[in-house]
Amino acid sequence: MSTSPAFLPFLLRIADTNLILSQRLSEWTGHGPFLEEDLALTNIALDILGTSRSIYEYAAKIENKGRSEDDLAFLRNERQFLNPLICELPKGDYAFTIFRQCIVDAFQFHFYNALTISTDETLAGIAAKAVKETTYHLRHTSSWMERFGCGTEESHHRLQNAMNEIWRYTDDLFDMPEGYADLVKTKVAPEMMSVKENVQKELLPIIERSTISIPDPSFMQTGSVKGIHTEHLGYLLAEMQYMQRMYPGSRW
Amino acid sequence: METVSLEANFDAKLTRNEMIEPKDWMPDNYRKHLIRQISQHAHSEIVGMLPEGNWITRAPSLRAKIVLLAKVQDEGGHGLYLYTAAETLQISREELLDQLHTGKAKYSSIFNYPTLTWADIGAVGWLVDGAAIMNQVMLQRTSYGPYARAMVRICKEESFHQRQGYEIMCRLAFGSQEQKEMAQDALNRWWWPSLMMFGPPDANSPNSANAIKWKIKRESNDQLRQRFVNQTVPQAEFLGLSVPDKELKWNDAKGGYDFGTPDWNEFENVIHGNGPCNKERLAARVEAHDKGRWVREAAAVFAAKKKGMDKAA
Numbered sequence: 001m002s003t004s005p006a007f008l009p010f011l012l013r014i015a016d017t018n019l020i021l022s023q024r025l026s027e028w029t030g031h032g033p034f035l036e037e038d039l040a041l042t043n044i045a046l047d048i049l050g051t052s053r054s055i056y057e058y059a060a061k062i063e064n065k066g067r068s069e070d071d072l073a074f075l076r077n078e079r080q081f082l083n084p085l086i087c088e089l090p091k092g093d094y095a096f097t098i099f100r101q102c103i104v105d106a107f108q109f110h111f112y113n114a115l116t117i118s119t120d121e122t123l124a125g126i127a128a129k130a131v132k133e134t135t136y137h138l139r140h141t142s143s144w145m146e147r148f149g150c151g152t153e154e155s156h157h158r159l160q161n162a163m164n165e166i167w168r169y170t171d172d173l174f175d176m177p178e179g180y181a182d183l184v185k186t187k188v189a190p191e192m193m194s195v196k197e198n199v200q201k202e203l204l205p206i207i208e209r210s211t212i213s214i215p216d217p218s219f220m221q222t223g224s225v226k227g228i229h230t231e232h233l234g235y236l237l238a239e240m241q242y243m244q245r246m247y248p249g250s251r252w
Numbered sequence: 253m254e255t256v257s258l259e260a261n262f263d264a265k266l267t268r269n270e271m272i273e274p275k276d277w278m279p280d281n282y283r284k285h286l287i288r289q290i291s292q293h294a295h296s297e298i299v300g301m302l303p304e305g306n307w308i309t310r311a312p313s314l315r316a317k318i319v320l321l322a323k324v325q326d327e328g329g330h331g332l333y334l335y336t337a338a339e340t341l342q343i344s345r346e347e348l349l350d351q352l353h354t355g356k357a358k359y360s361s362i363f364n365y366p367t368l369t370w371a372d373i374g375a376v377g378w379l380v381d382g383a384a385i386m387n388q389v390m391l392q393r394t395s396y397g398p399y400a401r402a403m404v405r406i407c408k409e410e411s412f413h414q415r416q417g418y419e420i421m422c423r424l425a426f427g428s429q430e431q432k433e434m435a436q437d438a439l440n441r442w443w444w445p446s447l448m449m450f451g452p453p454d455a456n457s458p459n460s461a462n463a464i465k466w467k468i469k470r471e472s473n474d475q476l477r478q479r480f481v482n483q484t485v486p487q488a489e490f491l492g493l494s495v496p497d498k499e500l501k502w503n504d505a506k507g508g509y510d511f512g513t514p515d516w517n518e519f520e521n522v523i524h525g526n527g528p529c530n531k532e533r534l535a536a537r538v539e540a541h542d543k544g545r546w547v548r549e550a551a552a553v554f555a556a557k558k559k560g561m562d563k564a565a
Contacts, residue, residue, distance in 0.1 A: 019314075026308045029324050030301035031536065033544025035332050042325040046318065053314045070313045094547050150557065151550030158546070243312035243370060250428055252312040252370070252420075 001062070001120060002188045006179030009082060010189060011059040011123075012072070013177060013225065016083035018052035019073055020233075021104060023240055024091050033094055040140060044101065047133040054126050074244035078234045079227040082177070086169040088233045095148050095158035100166055102141035102206065107173050109134045110198040114190030123188070142206045149210025160212045171220035174199075178225075266467050271397035274340040282466050285459070286396050287341050288357075289468065291348045294334035295359035297327045299352075299533050303367040304376060312370060316420070320373060323413050330406045337398040353538050360384075361519070362445050364527030371424050371431075371438035377417015379439075379446040382484060385410050386476045387450070395467040418487065425491035432492075439488065440496045447511075448519045450477040482508045 001007075025045035032038025056069035067075075086104065091097050112134060115127035148159040174196045176189070183189035207214065223229070243252070258277040265272060272278055301324050308324065311317035335345050351357035362380050367373060388410060391403040424435035451457055451473040463469035481500075488495050499512035521527065 023309060026321055029308055029321065030298070030305035030328070031540040033540070033547035035298065035328060035335070037544075037547070039325055039328050039332070042321060042328070046321050046325065049314070049318055049321065053318065056314065073314055074312075094544070147551050147554040151554040152546065154546050155550035239309050242310050247312075247428070247430060250312075250431060252316050252423055 001122075002183060002186060004179055004182040004186070004188075006177050006183055007188070008059060008063055009177035009225075010180065010183060011055055011062060013082040013084075015052045015055035015059060015072070016081050017087055017104070017108075018048040018055070020081070020083040020236065021087040021101075022046075022049040022052065023236060024087065024089075025097070025101070027091050028097065041097070044137050044140070047130075047137065051126065051130045051133075058122050058126070070244070074241045078229060078237055081229065081233060081237070082225060082227060083233075084169070084173045084175075084224045085221060085230055086166065086173060088230055088236055089166070089169065090232055092162065092165070093158055095155065096162040096165065098141050098144045098148065099159060099162035102138070102145050103166065103170055103203065104173070105134055105138040105141050106199050106202045106206070107195075109138050110195050110202065111190065113198075114195055117187075118189065119187045138202075145206055145210045149212050156211065159210060163207075163212050164215050167215055167218050168221050172222040172224050175222055175225045266395055269467075271400060272395050273397045281462065282468075283341055285462060285466070285468065286399065287338055287343055288459075289463070290334055290338040290341070290396075290399055291343075291351065292358050292360075294331050294338060294348065295352045295357055296363065297331035297334060299359045299363045299537060301327045301331075302533055302536055303363055303365070303529070304373060306367050307370060307373050310370070311373075319416055323377070323416065326409045326413065330402075330409070333402040333405060334399075337396075337402045340398045349541065353534070353541060355525070355534065358523070360449060361522045361527060362449050363533060364522050364530045365441070365445055366529050368441075369434050369438060371421070371434040372442070374417050374420030374424060374435065375438035375442040377413050378421050378487070379417075379442050379484065380449065381410050381414040381417055383446045383449040383480050385414060386480050390470045390476070393467075393470060399468075421491055421493075425493060435491065436493050439493050443496050444514050444518075445522075447477055447480070447514045448516075450474075450480065452516065452519070478508055481511050485509055 022045045025041055025048075029038065029042045029045070032041055052073070053069060056072045060067050060069050060072055063072075086100055089096075089100065092100075109131065112127040112131040116124050116131060118124040118127065145159065148155040150156070174192050176192055180189065180192075184191050259279060262272070262276070262278060262282075265276075272282075304320065304324050304327070308317065308321055311320050335348060338348060339345060348357070352359065362383075367376065385407065388403055388407050392400055392407055394400045394403065421435055421438075424431040426432075451460075454460060454472045454474045457473055460469065460472060464472070485495055485500065497512045499510065501510050502508075503510045522530070525531075
């Protein structure tokens with residue numbers, strides 16, 4: 001267990017990533033393009049929601065201020081959430097959802113992989129479970145990338161649009177909170193440059209197979225590690241946190 | 253074999269309580285009845301995802317969110333088993349969905365009621381799934397093999413859902429005053445529609461006679477409704493909630509409750525499209541299907557291209 005001040009923000013960043021993305025994915029539940037895909041996407045939403053819960057639970061323990069996992073999820077505001085911007089973007093069409101998910105899957109796959117050798121045993125354990133799940137998620141979304149890219153003219157066009165919209169949020173994924181170097185030094189957390197290299201090696205062939213192109217020049221939006229988000233997050237939280245805010249102190 | 257002996261053979265199987273399988277001969281009306289019933293059941297599962305899905309993004313705790321998301325996913329899974337069972341009767345899923353989208357096929361009317369508060373998620377699990385189980389337990393022994401086997405899996409998950417619904421009700425009923433009021437309000441709104449789920453009274457149920465003769469259905473609407481009331485009233489009492497029926501009274505002689513008559517007028521109205529959410533539910537299904545068209549097309553075109561490439565290689 002790390003005593004670095006960066007440890008709690010680091011945990012919250014992982015948990016928030018999963019919670020916020022799961023919130024977006026679950027908006028599709030019951031509305032998917034066909035039944036099998038509805039089930040598959042909901043499965044991803046469930047897996048990552050499970051991961052977020054494990055991490056919040058751990059973060060609450062690390063923080064040791066009497067806050068519960070639910071307090072961390074439902075009672076922090078839009079400047080306190082640390083998820084990468086890409087997670088909070090509205091779900092868009094199915095190409096947008098799949099493209100965003102594929103990027104995050106590739107990121108998580110390599111991030112968790114590196115985290116399995118963390119000196120923090122709790123984190124290493126959570127990462128070991130998550131890496132197995134993410135393997136399936138990535139397989140699923142990368143195969144849809146290829147289907148869309150090489151399917152019909154319309155699907156190709158939609159996927160390229162998704163790329164054009166989303167690409168500028170990809171660098172932000174790799175930012176880590178201030179003091180992160182301490183966590184790397186003590187081998188609690190992985191070095192992000194090498195995670196980034198692996199993610200690129202994973203993603204570029206998928207993008208190539210999908211026959212879409214990376215927009216150029218591509219200016220990158222960042223800021224999430226400082227809690228500077230898009231305007232979308234506030235609405236997402238307003239909906240997600242409504243019950244906890246409306247009935248303070250109630251148990252469900 | 254001549255139709256007469258085929259039919260005699262079919263009847264004999266039913267008498268021996270043997271399952272009818274997809275390749276067996278069956279009377280045309282039996283097949284039609286099953287397609288209607290199984291597809292109606294499948295449609296109910298996927299339309300049923302909507303009222304509960306309505307609360308996924310607002311569930312009040314991480315645990316509640318996970319449980320609800322998994323539950324709604326289960327309903328989708330049930331829809332999938334049931335469509336597959338219906339397809340063994342030589343009708344395609346596309347045709348079945350088309351019947352739903354054009355309003356030709358029905359789904360359970362209960363899903364045309366709105367889920368207004370979080371307590372409704374508890375009430376739906378407790379009452380609606382509870383009522384569904386009464387029907388479904390019987391269907392595990394239904395005469396058509398694929399349907400019966402689908403029901404075995406479905407029943408296991410449904411009884412789990414019912415317990416989860418009741419757990420939500422417990423938390424509310426033993427929680428704050430506001431929570432308790434929320435629970436009572438949900439019971440008030442869901443009680444009568446749940447009793448209507450068993451269908452019209454036996455005297456008035458057009459499809460029941462054949463269903464019982466063919467052993468598709470093994471108990472009547474009124475029998476199942478009575479059993480549901482007997483089981484549910486003590487559960488409401490345990491919660492300290494009152495069932496919104498002034499005529500409800502224990503009857504020693506019959507060993508069950510006497511209870512009031514549901515508003516069959518309302519029932520007819522909802523069936524004929526005038527429930528509070530009929531239009532929204534159908535529109536949501538049609539919209540999802542229409543918006544998914546390009547996804548399905550892309551998958552089909554890609555699969556065909558891939559097949560072509562594999563052949564060329």
